[in-house]
Amino acid sequence: MAATRFRPAKVASHAVLIVGSTLMVLPVYMAFVASTHDLSRSLTGLPLWPGPQIIDNYRLLLGEGMRSFGLPPIGPMLLNSLIVALAITFGKIAISLLSAFAITYFQFPFRVLAFWVIFATLMLPVEVRILPTYEVVASFGLLDSYTGLSLPLIASATATFLFRQVFMTVPDELTEAARIDGAGPLRFLWWVLIPMSRTNIAALFVITFVYGWNQYLWPLLMTKDTAYYTVIMGIQRLARASDFQPQWHLVMATVILALLPPVIVVAVMQKQFVKGLFETEK
Amino acid sequence: MRGKRVTFPGIAVPALLLAPQLAITIIFFVWPAFQSLRGALFQQDAFGLGENFVGLDNFTKLFGDPAYAASFGLTLVFAFATTALCMALALLFAALADGVVKGAAIYKSLLTWPYAVAPAIAGVLWWFLFNPTIGLFARGLNALGIEWNHYLNGGQALTLVIIASAWKQVSYSFLFFLAGLQTIPKSLLEAASLDGADGFTRFRKIVLPLLMPTTFFLAVTNLVYAFCDTFGVIHATTAGGPGTATTTLIYKIYQDGFEALDLGSSAAQSVVLMAVVGSLTLIQFRYIERNIHY
Numbered sequence: 067m068a069a070t071r072f073r074p075a076k077v078a079s080h081a082v083l084i085v086g087s088t089l090m091v092l093p094v095y096m097a098f099v100a101s102t103h104d105l106s107r108s109l110t111g112l113p114l115w116p117g118p119q120i121i122d123n124y125r126l127l128l129g130e131g132m133r134s135f136g137l138p139p140i141g142p143m144l145l146n147s148l149i150v151a152l153a154i155t156f157g158k159i160a161i162s163l164l165s166a167f168a169i170t171y172f173q174f175p176f177r178v179l180a181f182w183v184i185f186a187t188l189m190l191p192v193e194v195r196i197l198p199t200y201e202v203v204a205s206f207g208l209l210d211s212y213t214g215l216s217l218p219l220i221a222s223a224t225a226t227f228l229f230r231q232v233f234m235t236v237p238d239e240l241t242e243a244a245r246i247d248g249a250g251p252l253r254f255l256w257w258v259l260i261p262m263s264r265t266n267i268a269a270l271f272v273i274t275f276v277y278g279w280n281q282y283l284w285p286l287l288m289t290k291d292t293a294y295y296t297v298i299m300g301i302q303r304l305a306r307a308s309d310f311q312p313q314w315h316l317v318m319a320t321v322i323l324a325l326l327p328p329v330i331v332v333a334v335m336q337k338q339f340v341k342g343l344f345e346t347e348k
Numbered sequence: 349m350r351g352k353r354v355t356f357p358g359i360a361v362p363a364l365l366l367a368p369q370l371a372i373t374i375i376f377f378v379w380p381a382f383q384s385l386r387g388a389l390f391q392q393d394a395f396g397l398g399e400n401f402v403g404l405d406n407f408t409k410l411f412g413d414p415a416y417a418a419s420f421g422l423t424l425v426f427a428f429a430t431t432a433l434c435m436a437l438a439l440l441f442a443a444l445a446d447g448v449v450k451g452a453a454i455y456k457s458l459l460t461w462p463y464a465v466a467p468a469i470a471g472v473l474w475w476f477l478f479n480p481t482i483g484l485f486a487r488g489l490n491a492l493g494i495e496w497n498h499y500l501n502g503g504q505a506l507t508l509v510i511i512a513s514a515w516k517q518v519s520y521s522f523l524f525f526l527a528g529l530q531t532i533p534k535s536l537l538e539a540a541s542l543d544g545a546d547g548f549t550r551f552r553k554i555v556l557p558l559l560m561p562t563t564f565f566l567a568v569t570n571l572v573y574a575f576c577d578t579f580g581v582i583h584a585t586t587a588g589g590p591g592t593a594t595t596t597l598i599y600k601i602y603q604d605g606f607e608a609l610d611l612g613s614s615a616a617q618s619v620v621l622m623a624v625v626g627s628l629t630l631i632q633f634r635y636i637e638r639n640i641h642y
Contacts, residue, residue: 075547079444080451086441087458093473093515094465096484100476109482165369172362173355180366183373188633189626190377191576197605197614198383199376218376221369238354251356280466282580287606298466302584305472311482318476321469328464336457343463343523 094325101319108314119315127319135307138292138300140320147279147296148327150215154278155271157220162270163263166229167255171241188223192284200287210291219284224346225270231345232263269342272335276328297324381622387615406616415592416600416617423596426510427574434514435566438521439559443551445522446529456526463519468580470516471509475585478508498586502593505586509594512585513578521566528562529555561635568632572625597621 100108101124103117131139169181192199199218208214236259244254260267285296295303301320305312332339388406390399410416445455462470477485480497489496498505532555540550579598582588588595588603595603601621605614 076448079448083441083444083448083451083455083459086437087455089515090458090462090518093470093477094462096477097473111487112482112484161368161372164365168362168365169351171352171355172358173351174359174362177351177362180370183370183378186381187373187377189629190381190622191572191625195377195380195384195618195622196601197611197618198380198387201383202375202380217372221372221377226369234350234352238352241352241354241356245354245356251358251361254356276464280464280468282466282468282583283602286583298468298580301468301472305475305584314476314482317472321472325465325469328466329461332461332464333457336460339463340523343520344527 094322097318097321100314101316101322103315105313105315108318109311123315123319124323127316127323132304132307132313132316135304135313137303137307138295140297140300140323142293143295143297143300144323144327146212146215146294147298147324149212150281150285150296151275151278151327153212153216154219154281155274157216158222158225158274159267159270161220162222162225162229163255163260163267166226166233167251167259169226170230170233171251171254184221184223184226186223187221192219196283196287203288208288210289210294212294214288215281215285215294215296216278219278219281225274228266228270228345229263232266233259236262265338265341266345268335268338269345271342272331272339273342273346275331279328384615384618384622387611388619390612402612406612407620410613410616410620418592419595419597419600422506422592422594423575423598426506426513426578426594426596427571429510430513430517430574430578431567431570433510434517434570435521435563437514438518438566439525439563441518442522442525442529443555446526459522460519462516463523465516466580467513467516467577468584471512471581471585474508474512474515478504498590500590502590505590505593509578509581509586513574513581516581517570517573521570524562524566525559528559532558564635565632568628568635572628575621575625575628 096112099114099116100112102120103112104119104123107113107117127140129139131137133139165180165184169177169184203209203214203218206214208217240258241254244258249257280298281296282298285294285299286302289295289299297320301317301324304317304320307313389403390401441455441459445452445459448455465473477483478496478498480486480499483496486496496504498508536554537550540554545553575596576598578596579602582594582596582599583602586594588599597617598621601614601617604610604617
């Protein structure tokens, strides 16, 4: 097949893919453009290219922010998002490794029951049990706290099942050898299983970090104190701050800052990201 | 559920290992779900001071409420439109990206990265593009003679949240379709080609049937996404409006529970949505398991 031969089907393929790629990029590009002009340019007709206000806008946002509208500064919101996302990520990986190890490498009564309790989380996303979960967290005094923002989100059946599947592929000879050498279960987990699950842990890290960073409903319920706002939920407050038109240049600058961390993680760890995506759906 | 043939002895150790996950699951998942169920059977006053057992009254009232029926219908339209739009685009892009050599890596990256964008942010991005007075797309539509104002027009508001929700989710389906396409043996397609089947026929008769498991899996996943995860899209943009034009089930639970403080009704709605999402998840899980065993 001559690769250089002109073929209309190929041209059409590229045309559609270019349009598709543009559609995926355009909304964010326009947000970036809006964040580099002053507000009046957004209101009177935004050009299609970035403007000169980029430094001023981002400096204003990270400094004064929208304090004049009674809103919290952006820096702490970004930091809160980072703390919560990392707490969810490491917490989820840790407790899933432990529970997967328990249900795979031990025979004990209620093992199957434990499996089903963990499985139940699959069917109960936070969205369908909003009020009672809120009440439970409130009764523990965990509203407006990092614990309240992260702890309820770290239990996950998918992560447990993922590690269980990985462990099932580990040869029994290794376990026998460990037992003959007198290694206890925790030693075996730490020195054999966790090193062998390295790539799966990395894959789960990417997926869970994005999940944790992008939480919206949960922090919305958990926080009354603006000191605990995460940036994703904060954007809604920013966008609604003004009765007239939103402060588009600042809102869009926040949007850019809020989407950068998860996008960078996915871009830098692309291979692990794709692996994680497929593995957590099994 | 199978375990290992070679195991470690003991009960205390596995119990301790399971404790963190089980504790969190029971406290934050099972107990609240049980409370939802219980709350649905009681009528609470707004201050939480007292409650009376009302049996299935909350459900009877709910199913007799035209506002709830409207929200249910609206949610079905929203969920199926979002799923269909997102999967059609994803399949189209995946089929084309699988076929090209030049630029394939760039297309894949560009089509993949919106996975990392939060639903709420996706909402705000499209809300900006469709802003009636200053949005790029709204002005384009105005120039074409279509008056766009999702603040006043309910249908347009629904269209806006469907577009934003689908846009955010295209990359997910794209990656799964792409992976599915890559498992199809090229020899099969070449043989069909030799038999004189053109590109479209090959796609319809060979590729599409072989992609059915992926399609089914994605349809369920995307429906669950539309039922639950799109709360951020709606809350950050239309806030359920204008009127109730974008008040989906999940938004209504939030609104009735946290703003109107109609706790009994909100709990009953939670139970209904739980049943819907739970059965979708079960169907999917059974289906995947069957696939693995075959």
